[in-house]
Amino acid sequence: REVAATRQETMASMGRVIAAAASNGVTSPLRLVYLAVRARAEVPRLILEYGKVEYVDVSVQQQFEAPWGKVKRQNMVPFGQLPVLDVGGGELIAQEAAIARYCATLVPGLMPSDPIGQAKCDALFHAAEELAETNPLVNALRGEDFERRKKEFFDKEFPRRLANFSRIIAASGGPFTRGKSPNYADFKLYHHLSNAALLEPGCLSPSPDAGDAMTDFMAAVENLDGIAAYLNRRPQVVDVGKRPKLEPNVCGSRYLEG
16 A cells, blocks of 8 residues: 555656646756756756656757857857756756756745745845855866865855855754755755865864754755765766866766767
8 A cells, every 4th residue: 555655646746747847838858958067057957856857968069069169159049158948949048047946847846836935945046156166166177276266265155155054954944944845946055065065075064053954954955856866877076176077078967979
């Protein structure tokens, strides 16, 4: 009976995801267009993986049949930036926050139904953006520039940002930023904190100020259905601060050559 009940709940959950996608005009699968780095595409990936929404990772060449320089010069993407999300019918969504928010609407439970709840989640998302220095530190910077900016970030920015989120999680009752259930901003926070832990192992360890809030938060996200499997199969970042790249060097775990 328990197995049957679990199967029924799984099927019901998948039905809700499909219905949400259909109501938003999604052509399956979504196409997430980006470069061979995690950075600005990783939060949408985490949301889609958690929601079991079908998508593929697509290179610029695959999407536009042209190199990035030409795509940018000829204004093939809004704002001349990546990532973009191809939702079908010639529609491209640009900007990480907009893509993440759209993806969250496809996953039941990640976006509150009331405007105030939505605004509070948006505030959490944009507050986590203040940790975005972790993206160039992990993916691009090298040598002396890497060391200088890493020191500045962990000396000046990271401690107070971490303290703010630790307080917010503790006040919510945890383990997520708004209590027992995840919201779309949690994946943004997780991404930057996982970058920080890659740069400075132990930076999220329990402390007199933060307590266990951050370690509990990270574990809660990593234990979400769909996330653990994704983290295990996604390309890994190597040679940070020297010659950073993904291994394998592709634009995501759902990238298909050709």
